[in-house]
Amino acid sequence: MPRPEPHDPRGLTGRRILITRSADRAKPLASLLTGLGAAPLVLPLIDFERAKDQAILDDVLDRLGAGEFDWLVISSITSARVLLEKAAERGTNPAGLVPEATRVATIGPSSLRVLESIGLSVHLAPTQLQSADGLVELWESAPARVLLPQADIAAPGLREGLASKGADVTSVVAYRTVDYPAVAELRLTAELPAAVEASEDRVPPMLSPDEARAALDAGTVDAVVAASPSAARRIAHTLPPLGRCRLVAIGRPTAAEASRLGLTVAATAKEPTPDGIVAALESVFANEGNPQ
Structure with missing residues (x-):
């Protein structure tokens, strides 16, 4: 070496x-x-695969499109990639999955930029404590129906924190975190816009x-x-x-x-x-x- x-x-x-x-x-x-x-x-060291139960994920996305949720909370960039993939399956874009009346929240500037790059308007994101805890701190205490797509191994803190503020949270497994490499036919392959991924940069060794x-x-x-x-x-x-x-x-x-x-x-x-x-x-x- x-x-x-x-x-x-x-x-x-x-x-x-x-x-x-x-x-x-x-x-x-x-x-x-x-x-x-x-x-x-x-x-x-880690990779991402599609959720095992796609029927459950498709069902909550149908409910999202029907206006059953007041908020969509995206807590990771990988969840944004899931939205890209599911939108493509349906012949639309991520904004086509989310009704105008449904607001979108995320946990920090990086995920905010990603969501905006795929056409979603973000209504709430912390700027000080940029994490799940930061979003919970900002969250207004009031009844709200919230859809929270997450990893299979996601910590319960965000879901429980939102619930403590009065939210009715529907949490769904959007993807699985696995050891690298993922099974090829199960790997989450949706690519974010080049401006987000900096795809023109040279790949490091x-x-x-x-x-x-x-x-x-x-x-x-x-x-x-x-x-x-x-x-x-x-x-x-x-x-x-x-x-x-x-x-x-x-x-x-x-x-x-x-x-x-x-x-x-x-x-x-x-x-x-x-x-x-x-x-x-x-x-x-x-x-x-x-x-x-």
């Missing part, structure tokens, strides 16, 4: 950053890192698990990014010992899960975005450069 370039002890130049996402989902962060002189690497293990053992990976609690679980199962490699979490739920699994979290992004992750990485290496 080639030796890494010398790095700036207080910055990202020359730092080798392992992103535990598929290559397409890693590109926005990888592009930022490359621009700052870092060397992003990709190790896909992708490592195999054995190559990642060798790099960690050699001490040539400076940081690993966990972009979800499920990614933290796969990191804990697949990568330890991390050695000198620092773990950076995309947000508090991911950091909490990593800590629960015995991983040391070097920094947590204040915002769950590529910019937020970069800022967290910069803080780690800047602190290391400071005298104790």
